[in-house]
Amino acid sequence: MTKPTVVVALGGNALLCRGEPLEADVQRINVCCAAKAIAKMTQDWNVVLVHGNGPQVGLLALQNSAFKEVKPYPLDILVAETQGMIGYMLMQELHNILPQTPIVTMLTQVEVDSNDPAFLMPTKYIGPVYDKQEADQLALEKGWEFKNDGKYIRRVVPSPKPLNIVESDSIKQLIEAGNLVICSGGGGIPVTRKDSKLTGVEAVIDKDLSAAYLARQIDADALLILTDADAVYLNWGTEKQEALRFTHPEQLAGIHFDAGSMGPKITAACDFVNATGGKVGIGSLTDGANILKGECGTLIVDSVEEVNIYKLKM
Numbered sequence: 001m002t003k004p005t006v007v008v009a010l011g012g013n014a015l016l017c018r019g020e021p022l023e024a025d026v027q028r029i030n031v032c033c034a035a036k037a038i039a040k041m042t043q044d045w046n047v048v049l050v051h052g053n054g055p056q057v058g059l060l061a062l063q064n065s066a067f068k069e070v071k072p073y074p075l076d077i078l079v080a081e082t083q084g085m086i087g088y089m090l091m092q093e094l095h096n097i098l099p100q101t102p103i104v105t106m107l108t109q110v111e112v113d114s115n116d117p118a119f120l121m122p123t124k125y126i127g128p129v130y131d132k133q134e135a136d137q138l139a140l141e142k143g144w145e146f147k148n149d150g151k152y153i154r155r156v157v158p159s160p161k162p163l164n165i166v167e168s169d170s171i172k173q174l175i176e177a178g179n180l181v182i183c184s185g186g187g188g189i190p191v192t193r194k195d196s197k198l199t200g201v202e203a204v205i206d207k208d209l210s211a212a213y214l215a216r217q218i219d220a221d222a223l224l225i226l227t228d229a230d231a232v233y234l235n236w237g238t239e240k241q242e243a244l245r246f247t248h249p250e251q252l253a254g255i256h257f258d259a260g261s262m263g264p265k266i267t268a269a270c271d272f273v274n275a276t277g278g279k280v281g282i283g284s285l286t287d288g289a290n291i292l293k294g295e296c297g298t299l300i301v302d303s304v305e306e307v308n309i310y311k312l313k314m
Contacts, residue, residue: 004221005046005175006292009211009268010034011227012052012186014285015086018152018228022059022128028089035093037226037288042098044289048175048218050211051090053082053186057204058127058155065142075157076189076200083107083185090182102179109166109198110188110205116160123259124159124204125149149261150237158203159264162188162213166198172218184210212268216275222292223272223280225265230284232262232298244298246307249273252300269300277302 015030016022041047060078087105094103122145129152130138138144138155147156165171165184174181187205191198208225215223231243234255249270257263269280283297291297294310301307 003044003046005048005218006041006222006224006289007048007050007211007215007218007220008038008041009208009223009225010038010049010051010090010285011207011225012054012056012086014226014228015051016055018129018149022055027056027086031086031089032093034226034285035090035097037285038090039094039097041224041289042101042180045222046175047180048171048214048220049090049180049182050184050207050214051086051182051186052207053079053086053204054124054126055128056082056086057186061127061155074200075202075204076191079186079189079204080107083189087182087185094180098180102177103182104174104179105182105185106167106171106174108171108184108188109191110162110184110210111164111166111193111198112160112190112201112203112205113163114192114194114201116158118160119158119203122156122158123147124157124206125154125261126157126204127155129154159187159206160190160201160203162205162210165210165214165217166191168214168217171214175218184214206264206268208265208268209271212272215272215278219276220278222278223269224289224292225269225280225282226285226288227265227282228284229262229282230287230297232257232266232282236262246294246299246301246310248301248303248307250304273300273302 057078064072091103091105135146135153144155146153171183187207187210190201190203190205233241235241257266280300281291283291287296
């Protein structure tokens with residue numbers, strides 16, 4: 001019997017948690033934990049893995065701007081670097097756990113609209129956390145923009161919507177051949193197309209939106225968004241915060257979520273469910289596929305009737 005397919009969106013903050021040193025050894029430890037969780041899912045699912053890169057691409061931007069002898073590399077090239085770096089670590093750890101499973105990391109370009117309003121309203125958090133004095137100094141020196149990320153302050157960059165995954169046909173072929181595919185890393189390398197010519201642009205695409213787009217393209221059965229939060233919460237950060245265990249797009253439509261963190265995850269989830277009738281799990285890396293079983297995290301399904309079915313099973 002053919003296993004169903006799940007696209008797993010692994011947050012960059014799940015690989016480098018907020019406040020952790022942005023060091024390779026720290027990331028190696030987290031990648032190892034992530035690989036163990038992903039490997040367990042392959043028992044029941046064909047896995048396609050999309051990873052985030054927020055902390056990593058921000059660190060590269062800092063390192064990039066520190067060397068004054070050359071003009072800083074643009075964000076599209078830095079995203080490509082993170083695809084190779086994170087993809088390498090994930091691929092290696094997964095191979096060590098699943099030596100018989102073919103694993104491929106694909107450098108992936110994603111088309112965006114050069115006129116997307118996101119270019120005028122940066123919302124995507126990248127890089128490490130700062131206090132206000134540090135953020136103000138960097139804003140003055142480099143012209144970067146900063147916003148509050150919970151109790152932290154982080155740099156924000158444009159995050160346009162994905163319109164097309166350039167290498168989608170190759171990704172499909174790899175999946176059909178039985179590969180565990182790591183692709184669209186960091187949301188994909190942002191490019192625009194004019195007169196059939198692709199050109200990179202300064203942005204970081206949200207990996208959850210890219211993962212949802214990819215899931216629709218390959219007719220995946222489910223989308224799993226793994227992050228550093230154990231569920232989706234109402235009234236997050238207040239005394240009244242409450243985990244949403246089972247929900248559906250119509251209920252979520254009336255709730256505001258932060259545009260730089262949970263907002264894109266909810267948008268991606270609802271887009272996928274509305275387009276396919278499939279299900280989406282959102283939760284922590286350690287809970288993995290149990291989220292899709294409705295045992296933990298947040299499960300987003302097609303209708304209130306389906307929500308009630310899951311509630312009765314619990």
